[in-house]
Amino acid sequence: MAAIEREDVERVARLARLALTEEEKALFQEQLGAILEHVRALQEVDTEGVEPTPYAVQLTNVLRPDRARPSMPREQALANAPQEMDGYFFVPRILEE
Amino acid sequence: MELYALPAHALRQMLDRGEISSVELTKSLIERIEAVDGAIGSYLAIRVEEALKEAEEADRRIREQRDVGPLTGIPVSLKDNICTEGTRTTCASRMLENFVPPYDATVVARLKAQGAPILGKLNMDEFAMGSSTETSAFKLTRNPWNLERVPGGSSGGPAAAVAAGATVMALGSDTGGSIRQPAALCGVVGMKPTYGLVSRFGLVAFASSLDQIGPMTKDVKDAALLLSAIAAHDPLDSTSIPGDRADFLAELDRGVEGLVIGLPVEMLGEGVAPEVREAVNAAVGVLEGLGARVEEVSLPHVRYALAAYAVIATAEASSNLGRFDGVRYGFRSREDADVVTMFETTRAQGFGAEVKRRIMLGTYALSAGYYDAYYLKALKVRTLIRRDFEKAFERCHLLVTPTSPTVAFRFGEKADNPVAMYQSDRLTVPANLAGIPAISVPCGVSQDGLPIGLQFMAPALAEPVLFRAAAAYEAAAGWASMRPPLEVK
Amino acid sequence: MYEVIIGLEIHAELLTDSKIWCGCSTRFGADANTQVCPICLGLPGTLPVLNERALELAVKAGLALGCEINRFSKFDRKNYFYPDLPKAYQISQYDLPLCRNGAVEFEANGEIRRVRINRVHLEEEAGKSVHSGDNIMGSEYSLIDYNRGGVPLIEIVTEPDLRSPEEARLFMEKLRTILLYAGVSDCRMEEGSLRVDANISLRPFGETELRERAEVKNLNSFRALQRALEYEVRRQSAILDAGQRVEQDTRHWNDQKGVTISMRSKEDAEDYRYFPDPDLVPVVLTEEQIETWRRELPELPDQKAARFISQYGLPAYDARVLTSSKAMADFFEAAVERFGEPKTVSNWVMVEVQRLVNEAGIEFDALPIGPGDLAGLLELVKRGTISNNVGKEVLEEMFKTGKSAADIVKERGLEQISDTGELEAIVEQVIAENPGPVQDVRDGKEKAIGFLVGQVMKLTKGKANPKMVNELLRQKLTGGA
Numbered sequence A: 001m002a003a004i005e006r007e008d009v010e011r012v013a014r015l016a017r018l019a020l021t022e023e024e025k026a027l028f029q030e031q032l033g034a035i036l037e038h039v040r041a042l043q044e045v046d047t048e049g050v051e052p053t054p055y056a057v058q059l060t061n062v063l064r065p066d067r068a069r070p071s072m073p074r075e076q077a078l079a080n081a082p083q084e085m086d087g088y089f090f091v092p093r094i095l096e097e
Numbered sequence B: 001m002e003l004y005a006l007p008a009h010a011l012r013q014m015l016d017r018g019e020i021s022s023v024e025l026t027k028s029l030i031e032r033i034e035a036v037d038g039a040i041g042s043y044l045a046i047r048v049e050e051a052l053k054e055a056e057e058a059d060r061r062i063r064e065q066r067d068v069g070p071l072t073g074i075p076v077s078l079k080d081n082i083c084t085e086g087t088r089t090t091c092a093s094r095m096l097e098n099f100v101p102p103y104d105a106t107v108v109a110r111l112k113a114q115g116a117p118i119l120g121k122l123n124m125d126e127f128a129m130g131s132s133t134e135t136s137a138f139k140l141t142r143n144p145w146n147l148e149r150v151p152g153g154s155s156g157g158p159a160a161a162v163a164a165g166a167t168v169m170a171l172g173s174d175t176g177g178s179i180r181q182p183a184a185l186c187g188v189v190g191m192k193p194t195y196g197l198v199s200r201f202g203l204v205a206f207a208s209s210l211d212q213i214g215p216m217t218k219d220v221k222d223a224a225l226l227l228s229a230i231a232a233h234d235p236l237d238s239t240s241i242p243g244d245r246a247d248f249l250a251e252l253d254r255g256v257e258g259l260v261i262g263l264p265v266e267m268l269g270e271g272v273a274p275e276v277r278e279a280v281n282a283a284v285g286v287l288e289g290l291g292a293r294v295e296e297v298s299l300p301h302v303r304y305a306l307a308a309y310a311v312i313a314t315a316e317a318s319s320n321l322g323r324f325d326g327v328r329y330g331f332r333s334r335e336d337a338d339v340v341t342m343f344e345t346t347r348a349q350g351f352g353a354e355v356k357r358r359i360m361l362g363t364y365a366l367s368a369g370y371y372d373a374y375y376l377k378a379l380k381v382r383t384l385i386r387r388d389f390e391k392a393f394e395r396c397h398l399l400v401t402p403t404s405p406t407v408a409f410r411f412g413e414k415a416d417n418p419v420a421m422y423q424s425d426r427l428t429v430p431a432n433l434a435g436i437p438a439i440s441v442p443c444g445v446s447q448d449g450l451p452i453g454l455q456f457m458a459p460a461l462a463e464p465v466l467f468r469a470a471a472a473y474e475a476a477a478g479w480a481s482m483r484p485p486l487e488v489k
Numbered sequence C: 001m002y003e004v005i006i007g008l009e010i011h012a013e014l015l016t017d018s019k020i021w022c023g024c025s026t027r028f029g030a031d032a033n034t035q036v037c038p039i040c041l042g043l044p045g046t047l048p049v050l051n052e053r054a055l056e057l058a059v060k061a062g063l064a065l066g067c068e069i070n071r072f073s074k075f076d077r078k079n080y081f082y083p084d085l086p087k088a089y090q091i092s093q094y095d096l097p098l099c100r101n102g103a104v105e106f107e108a109n110g111e112i113r114r115v116r117i118n119r120v121h122l123e124e125e126a127g128k129s130v131h132s133g134d135n136i137m138g139s140e141y142s143l144i145d146y147n148r149g150g151v152p153l154i155e156i157v158t159e160p161d162l163r164s165p166e167e168a169r170l171f172m173e174k175l176r177t178i179l180l181y182a183g184v185s186d187c188r189m190e191e192g193s194l195r196v197d198a199n200i201s202l203r204p205f206g207e208t209e210l211r212e213r214a215e216v217k218n219l220n221s222f223r224a225l226q227r228a229l230e231y232e233v234r235r236q237s238a239i240l241d242a243g244q245r246v247e248q249d250t251r252h253w254n255d256q257k258g259v260t261i262s263m264r265s266k267e268d269a270e271d272y273r274y275f276p277d278p279d280l281v282p283v284v285l286t287e288e289q290i291e292t293w294r295r296e297l298p299e300l301p302d303q304k305a306a307r308f309i310s311q312y313g314l315p316a317y318d319a320r321v322l323t324s325s326k327a328m329a330d331f332f333e334a335a336v337e338r339f340g341e342p343k344t345v346s347n348w349v350m351v352e353v354q355r356l357v358n359e360a361g362i363e364f365d366a367l368p369i370g371p372g373d374l375a376g377l378l379e380l381v382k383r384g385t386i387s388n389n390v391g392k393e394v395l396e397e398m399f400k401t402g403k404s405a406a407d408i409v410k411e412r413g414l415e416q417i418s419d420t421g422e423l424e425a426i427v428e429q430v431i432a433e434n435p436g437p438v439q440d441v442r443d444g445k446e447k448a449i450g451f452l453v454g455q456v457m458k459l460t461k462g463k464a465n466p467k468m469v470n471e472l473l474r475q476k477l478t479g480g481a
């Protein structure tokens, strides 16, 4: 079994919203395959009953008070926008919801 | 000695005695940048006017003896993934080529408040993904020790700039070794703090559960000084550890007598270049000579660290980098027939190959049907690695390993082979997975005249003992005064 | 005929001052992109910090819906790309929601129905897209406003326990009442602070497996919810009648055309790649904290209805109607406190006051008259100063003008005519003008007397005291009372 199929590469690229060229698809299929080959070593480890560690610190309940403060000026909010219109961020037409 | 060659703590005394001004110092550094950075390529942006203005203000504070801290008037440079209000922050990516943040990262705000002029923004691997700074979309940064060699990465710009005297000190970021590995390859000190010690607010995220900002300096004392300036609880970062920070300078001169130093057997043998191993062995000898007790320890799961890291870091990155979609900021492609096409082409054209590769891998690891086998499995292995460290630290105060398995490699040598490139992080990644502090200090030079780095690791929040051992070694071994043989134009 | 299976997913914005992860205001109706900051715009390097009030309100919502509260909860990222989603992931809760296993009871066709609540979790709102042209289909471009982005939101997921479109609507009315009582959301569908999506499938009676379902979106009112589901029942019935299978899909309700339209089929269902958000830390709640919040909850509709029955001796029907809105229940209680006679007050509130509210198209809490005003009116009716019918007119006038009942009665001279002399003359006139009915009464046709009373009332413009008129007529026509 190849570590990763061409269809997987295409499926993942769609999920990640990356328009890949045919060359990139071929290259990534090979390279991701090689990396996954290496990653597969994880399967050797016995993790029965081991809790995962998704967080790097053992903190809980970090909260802020519900206090509204002024927002930024609209010009500043839009300053980095590639395209704006009438105080909104402008995007090309949306085909699906 | 030239000003550019001096560490911050020496410059501090000169500033306080009035022997130099911050403006003079800043100007001399700008001259140094002009002289050497054409060859090195460490800077993406130099804040000439702003830095000089900040230096003037610092001089006023020093003159009036008002709020003068250890860094008042000392120029600092930043890796270009640390947000600076009004100054472009690009992450060395085409995606953010023209992005001007409307806010300062918390570390930047702290430095400014203490009167440290911000000299400029430094090159890096694109979005901190790489180990050679070759993935920068803008320029190559060369190793000051040998211009044909990489400076390491991803904080190659900061490492090269500090080594070349193109700044006094710099901040880098470290997700899997991105401060320590380039520090080792460029012969400077690089330190990754305990996760949560320094605010991540304003650091453009690569992998949120691994990223930390840390100092890159000419010596250990400077690292402790710079860390003192930036480490504090930040209410803007939910993962910031609450409470006061330790005094990182308090134990600098205590020596290593009485400390137990562990040598993790899994991190010294396989894959480590012989001259690196020899240098590290010699360094261990120095530590023993200084009165430390050295013991072998085992971290049995550390051999899986790189695999676990590859999954966790890319999974988080795939999500963190989703926001670069061409809507609110950053690059947008011209192919905008509809919004999905715009997203896909913007991301295809705005990101370089390494970033795309990691987004692909991380997306795959989180996708339906693979989550348990990859992502969840990696998180469990991470737990086992953390436990290995906890166990080791029951027996010893510190662990010592090489920082990088090799010295600086040639450009292009590993660029086409991601698996080989990832091996550069093999010895640094475990500390990120465990969330513990680690520091790299120079411990020798290879036959080719390239620096070698020694890594110390300590338990979480044990920065004082980490600095203590690193400072003791540095003082005894004398590598801190080592400077690259740079030709100046 | 098939059994209809409906489950709902409800989103309600929480009543906080600031957004869930940043300090931007949640106020509705501001100019586009004026309530945004680097955090809620998802600028690189920014991080979220949880609003403590959002957490409290989400837990209170769960408690009000009878949920168990998870002691350990966490936030996860739901990854997908959409222009209104600034980080390309929504911070939500996946496998450890704050609340689960609740239930809501409501009345449908005189029967108490129970719907189980699967979960209530806390998440963030997305921004808003404004499409050029009339709708998203065929629009040339879209404009994005992130003011709503990051407003705290709860998602409530029911089990598929609803059995008809009407039940779905009645359930939503009850759910809305509970959330309003609990003070967690203002539940304004027209502002989008309350939204509902429905999953609906049909199956032959007796079958136990669930069949393919349709998820219906864009339901902008309770009426739209019921209509869309009724449409789906017809559509799916026709498919099943034809011996075919319903295709599992997501459908968009078009209110003008009264149809649902397929948006995407299950095939390209999104893969959201949920994983724990490493920028946030878990929430751990203690028993004490949960109990404190439980105690802070006001009396909820079911509790209030039970009390109305025992305390005021009201029929269950009255109690349920009165408590269907907190404002109405409060109004009722305050009026009873001033006037007494709970059943009389209940009738007036449920029927007359409610009618005026409905006709005006307002919420009960926007009622322009106070409970004291109603008590004043009822006092006049009780004393016989005005009749019941005139009382209804006066109430309408009070509603329109804000004047008191006494002033209106005085100004318009609406006091009942109880003067025997004055009434006698009018009664004589009616007897003279209506020989037919008069003969009927004399022949013992009791019903005809009502017609004559009506004639007197007409001549007096309703001001005659009907009891006295009745007595006078009997005296004159049959010689007895």
Ligand SMILES: [Zn+2]
Pocket (backbone or CB within 6 Å): C019, C022, C023, C024, C035, C036, C037, C038, C039, C040, C041, C150
């Ligand atoms: Zn905001």
